Amino acid sequence: MLGMPVTRTKFGQVDGEDVYKYTIENSNKTRISVLTYAAAWQNFEVYEDGEYHSLISHFDDLQSYIEMPFQVGKTVGRVAGRIGKARFMINGKTYQLTPNNQTNLMHGGDDGIQTKNFIGSADGKHNSVSLALIVKSSDDGFPGNIDLLITYSLSEDDEVSITYTAVSDADTLFNPTCHVYFNLDEPSIMDETLQIASDSYLDVDDEKVPTGSLISVDKAFDFRKGQIIENALCNLEKQNGKLEFDDTFVTYGDRVATLSSDKRVVDFYSDRNGLVIFTANPTGVEVPGQYSSVAMELQMLPDAINHTNFGNIILRKNQKTSYTNKYQYRKL
Template sequence: MHRMGRNMTVKKTIFGEIGTDPVYSYKITNKNETSIDVLTYAATWQNFEVVEDGVKHSLIEHFDNLDDYIKTPYMVGKTIGRVAGRIKDAKFSINGVDYQMTPNNGKNVMHSGDHGLQSQNFDSTIDSDNSVLFTHTVKGEDEFPGTLTVEVRYSLNDDDEVQITYNAKTDHDTLFNPTCHVYFDIDDENIRQQQLKINSKRFVDVDAKKIPTGKLLATTNAYDFKNFKKIGQGLKQLKPLDKVEFDDAFVVNKKAATLKSEHRAIDLYTDRDGLVIFTANPVDALKAQNHEFSSIAMELQTLPDAIHHPDFGNTILLANQEVSYTNKYKYRKLN
């Protein structure tokens, strides 16, 4: 199926099957031949490809088959929700009512449990000549309260900007803080050579289980990305702290970050207050064990475990309310 705009195309194909349920892929292509591929499974951002001087470059970590997306523990490209990140002790309260969920990360709940949006196959439609709309209704899986209707819209414009919009409404007080678990690797050079700038003066202090303590720390030394810095340099600066990877949440506002190489850059924008970065290797388990990272996840969201820290932002969605969040990712060719 094609829908043609003046400069845009959206093409739908079958990517695989879950049981008897087809998983569809949609490719949106703009006038510059920049394209994104998105999947109904987990409303996944499967690829982001640009053409420079006739040569295609993929900017994100991706798999070419459904099986790898289902098997990977790294949530590659998936929509995470209802709530991204960890919730302490797998419990929370809204308006004096306590809710207890099934832990799936020690005593805590991670990425909303084992039946979150990241494990669902969404309904889908071509929404316009440059966007695809995914919809799914979550009905109290993993003990979250309420029936939650979620829409995830991916669009690509002729300025090479990808926009992901999350809309949700609920029939019961609940939580909502989704993200796209996309991993960037924007060039042929090692991810350690790529440079990162995060517009942040504070990041979230966590305990040994990666649960926020409630404190915000100044972005100094390893965590200082206020000016462009090679990711490898940041990783070296972690060594004296006995840390081998980034898995950290930064306080951001609007233009959150830029990742750049010699040839190109990606600017990240958000209307929420958090950016989680995670250095990883989802494609090679042995290299991952040796901390040979292939990419960096950059997750735009409200700060993790915000329900327990009021100054982290609001993730409460009250009954009969609607909410909308937008993440943007803009590609720029540098030379």
């Protein structure tokens, strides 16, 4: 079946550059919108009973994407998550970057790709949008300039695919993700069920940097058969006194997680080994213990460069590398 037209509208300006929103729609009237700013996933809407319903947290104005601290829907990197002490080694050379999260580097630093405006192009035949950026070493301090292409596509069976393709002119690190927050049924996620294909999660220090050790899932952290999020949060408070999840699970297999309500399901697929979940209120006032959304960050395990058993995130010079995240919507 031939694809449908991809629409483009102006969304605002940043640093004197126009920011555009691209919207892809399939024959089911399911549609996704992406921004050139931060290659952000701006919306994911499904058409039910004569009206649209959004499945992800989003803003309808550019300024909120620029100013709000929760990285809503943005592509973060070139390395998502924390790098301990903002330090790493490649080929025997140590690189010390400027910390932006206590003593650590978070999401590639304050000049990461989440702060950049990409160049967009649409492909209506394949229901996709591609966003291109030269990630400059002079901007973020990492070695190597990366030629980065991020492609969003929407299939006829309501699957969203995000592919990250990179080539660098020097050995560097590459582990981006989409920092997207899901909520299948407003106003909160508390009654939704989360299932994760994981037997272990990462032990972290007081600054949320992985220690290198894995902890077997139990009680609050055991999502293998699914847990209602409110129940999991209650178990979490009893287990260690915490009121939110901000944790990384070691995942296996292709389908790594499922989020479901009594009406809707989204399955999460990844070709990498980690899933960070973060319960939050990214677009409003925080109420501890009550959350509007859960971030589902599909990536290689955080701080992988400093832990030999976490996976390889080194992008070798002139070696093209691609990662793909997929999000499959199903109506119950």
